[in-house]
Amino acid sequence: MSFLDDYAQITGHDVIEHLRQLAAPFSGAKVVHVNSTRVGGGVAEILTKMIPLMQELGIDARWEVITGESQFFECTKGMHNTLQGNQIHLSDQLLAVYERTNAENAESLRELLTEADFVFIHDPQPAALLQHFPNRKGKWIWRCHIDASHPYRPVWKYLRKFISPYDASIFSLAAFAHELPNPIYLIPPSIDPLSDKNIELKHGAVQQVYEKYKLDPERPLVLQVSRFDRFKDPVGVIEAYKLAKKYLPSIQLVLAGGEATDDPEGSAVLSEVKEAAKGASDIHILLLPSDAHLEINALQRAADIVLQKSVREGFGLTVTEAMWKGKPVIGGDVGGIRLQVIDHHTGFLANTPEGVALRIRYLLYQTEKIHEMGEKARVFVRDNFLITRHLREYLALMVSLLYESQDRIELSGSSLNQEFRHF
Amino acid sequence: MTTPDAASANTASDSINRPGPFFIKDCALVALATGRRARMLQEFRNEITQIDESSIYHHYWGGLLQARFEEREYNNDFAGWVRHGIHDAILAERLAALDPTDFLDLESLRHEIIELIDMRLDEYEGLLWMRATQQFEFIRSQIIVFDTAWCLQQPSELASAIEQFSTSSIFYHFIDARRRTLHRCDDFSDWLAGFGADFNTLREHIAGIDPYFGSLTELRAQLAHLFKTHFLKRDS
Numbered sequence: 001m002s003f004l005d006d007y008a009q010i011t012g013h014d015v016i017e018h019l020r021q022l023a024a025p026f027s028g029a030k031v032v033h034v035n036s037t038r039v040g041g042g043v044a045e046i047l048t049k050m051i052p053l054m055q056e057l058g059i060d061a062r063w064e065v066i067t068g069e070s071q072f073f074e075c076t077k078g079m080h081n082t083l084q085g086n087q088i089h090l091s092d093q094l095l096a097v098y099e100r101t102n103a104e105n106a107e108s109l110r111e112l113l114t115e116a117d118f119v120f121i122h123d124p125q126p127a128a129l130l131q132h133f134p135n136r137k138g139k140w141i142w143r144c145h146i147d148a149s150h151p152y153r154p155v156w157k158y159l160r161k162f163i164s165p166y167d168a169s170i171f172s173l174a175a176f177a178h179e180l181p182n183p184i185y186l187i188p189p190s191i192d193p194l195s196d197k198n199i200e201l202k203h204g205a206v207q208q209v210y211e212k213y214k215l216d217p218e219r220p221l222v223l224q225v226s227r228f229d230r231f232k233d234p235v236g237v238i239e240a241y242k243l244a245k246k247y248l249p250s251i252q253l254v255l256a257g258g259e260a261t262d263d264p265e266g267s268a269v270l271s272e273v274k275e276a277a278k279g280a281s282d283i284h285i286l287l288l289p290s291d292a293h294l295e296i297n298a299l300q301r302a303a304d305i306v307l308q309k310s311v312r313e314g315f316g317l318t319v320t321e322a323m324w325k326g327k328p329v330i331g332g333d334v335g336g337i338r339l340q341v342i343d344h345h346t347g348f349l350a351n352t353p354e355g356v357a358l359r360i361r362y363l364l365y366q367t368e369k370i371h372e373m374g375e376k377a378r379v380f381v382r383d384n385f386l387i388t389r390h391l392r393e394y395l396a397l398m399v400s401l402l403y404e405s406q407d408r409i410e411l412s413g414s415s416l417n418q419e420f421r422h423f
Numbered sequence: 424m425t426t427p428d429a430a431s432a433n434t435a436s437d438s439i440n441r442p443g444p445f446f447i448k449d450c451a452l453v454a455l456a457t458g459r460r461a462r463m464l465q466e467f468r469n470e471i472t473q474i475d476e477s478s479i480y481h482h483y484w485g486g487l488l489q490a491r492f493e494e495r496e497y498n499n500d501f502a503g504w505v506r507h508g509i510h511d512a513i514l515a516e517r518l519a520a521l522d523p524t525d526f527l528d529l530e531s532l533r534h535e536i537i538e539l540i541d542m543r544l545d546e547y548e549g550l551l552w553m554r555a556t557q558q559f560e561f562i563r564s565q566i567i568v569f570d571t572a573w574c575l576q577q578p579s580e581l582a583s584a585i586e587q588f589s590t591s592s593i594f595y596h597f598i599d600a601r602r603r604t605l606h607r608c609d610d611f612s613d614w615l616a617g618f619g620a621d622f623n624t625l626r627e628h629i630a631g632i633d634p635y636f637g638s639l640t641e642l643r644a645q646l647a648h649l650f651k652t653h654f655l656k657r658d659s
């Protein structure tokens with residue numbers, strides 16, 4: 001059975017057939033994705049599956065990773081943070097490293113990228129590559145995975161000069177997009193239903209996390225999975241839990257996040273969380289390694305209700321993951337959570353710890369709603385937020401770029417083939 | 424279902440009075456940011472005067488093919504924002520009542536939307552100062568239409584074929600068609616009309632399916648039920 005057939009089992013054969021039809025004109029087309037890491041992080045996770053899926057559709061898809069010294073990554077981490085609004089000054093020396101590293105990588109990728117029909121450049125790290133390819137043959141697209149709605153202006157101004165000449169850019173949500181002279185496509189991220197994070201687990205795996213973390217399978221479990229970051233409001237989650245616990249003494253709370261060894265702010269937030277949890281019973285604060293995907297998967301499946309009480313959020317893929325497992329989500333009324341949590345249908349949107357507590361109480365009183373909302377959530381994710389939808393939109397974008405500003409592109413298979421041959 | 428090549432061969436030998444085959448098409452939609460946003464109703468109104476028609480299409484129709492929830496409270500994004508962003512139920516209800524198929528084109532629809540907003544601003548001046556709790560992001564979309572390898576020769580084939588249509592193909596033939604066809608109807612009804620009065624009842628039943636509130640999967644199931652029931656009765 002092919003890789004695509006595995007996905008067809010989940011999405012339905014019509015979805016895969018649709019992809020085949022949309023991809024047919026691009027058979028043999030050279031498509032290159034470029035980012036800065038092969039493991040870790042959402043972009044690498046998506047590309048790990050996106051590339052083989054594209055290849056199986058007949059596209060000559062490649063994934064290249066740029067390399068750099070520690071100062072380069074120090075600079076790009078700063079860019080990442082400043083695009084999200086942090087006011088960090090990037091020195092001229094660091095910016096010179098950024099430009100030099102892009103120039104060096106351009107040399108090593110010259111032949112491949114010059115000849116490519118489509119080049120997807122992910123995030124700011126390789127954004128400055130394009131200027132080194134004046135004789136590029138194909139269309140170049142900058143894909144921004146970050147909420148850049150309120151960037152630190154000096155850094156955005158600096159990056160804008162590299163991004164503006166692209167043929168197109170992609171943002172996850174309209175609210176995240178920033179004005180650019182090129183067409184801005186809106187493509188939300190996705191989850192991979194066959195990854196360790198989301199794959200169906202055997203019952204024993206869920207049982208194991210109950211035992212490992214001394215959770216009682218007979219009592220209601222509320223979970224938030226996120227790093228210890230003030231934007232995720234873990235202290236607010238504990239407040240909500242304490243309010244709900246007065247009415248529901250049997251509930252348990254798990255706050256699962258990454259180990260905050262190299263993040264000073266993460267350590268400070270973790271201390272605040274531990275302080276807030278003092279004296280309260282049944283709160284489990286778990287520090288999990290970054291590769292504990294199967295364990296997170298099991299915790300999400302073990303939970304009755306999943307929280308994502310963010311006060312600021314990008315898209316919120318942990319919400320998508322929980323919904324895919326058939327869990328209602330009580331989420332902060334911000335960012336991409338709004339796109340996923342349909343209030344009163346796939347979960348609840350809440351603004352305060354009081355609001356979260358109210359919804360926990362409601363769901364644990366009307367327990368049939370947990371299953372009803374959870375099922376709606378699962379179907380909603382299946383139809384809208386799986387990697388197959390993401391791939392379809394990349395393919396649609398590729399067609400769209402060939403026809404530029406037309407609102408309605410009527411193709412027959414042959415006309416697109418001709419169009420493509422004109423490259 | 425047959426392939427278009429086979430269909431062309433059959434068509435050549437058919438009577439010239441019969442409608443041709445129903446070529447099954449599919450589509451994909453890609454959304455683009457316009458950079459236009461509104462936080463106040465007056466600002467929203469002014470943006471609507473200027474936005475591209477493709478943005479009106481997206482917020483009334485195109486959105487049906489995008490990420491959406493099956494149980495939509497309102498049948499278009501404008502009404503939804505007025506209700507949940509501006510919190511004005513009266514204008515939201517009026518905007519929701521607009522059916523794009525009642526208008527000759529998107530330009531006429533645009534004028535009616537503006538008219539309704541102006542009327543409401545005259546009724547309740549307080550709305551001029553009301554700041555929305557969420558800003559409205561105007562989005563436009565491009566629709567990409569392509570052929571599938573399949574077509575139908577006879578109406579009765581709809582009964583078995585419809586379940587094999589992708590949801591985006593349902594969007595194209597059942598929703599997008601209302602913008603393209605002469606009588607502002609879906610492609611199935613348009614095709615069946617070519618066979619004369621035989622299928623008038625079926626066409627009436629198709630017209631009874633509201634395209635705005637169910638998911639595309641549900642629409643497909645409703646159509647499948649309708650076609651199966653109709654052709655089963657006809658056969659018996």
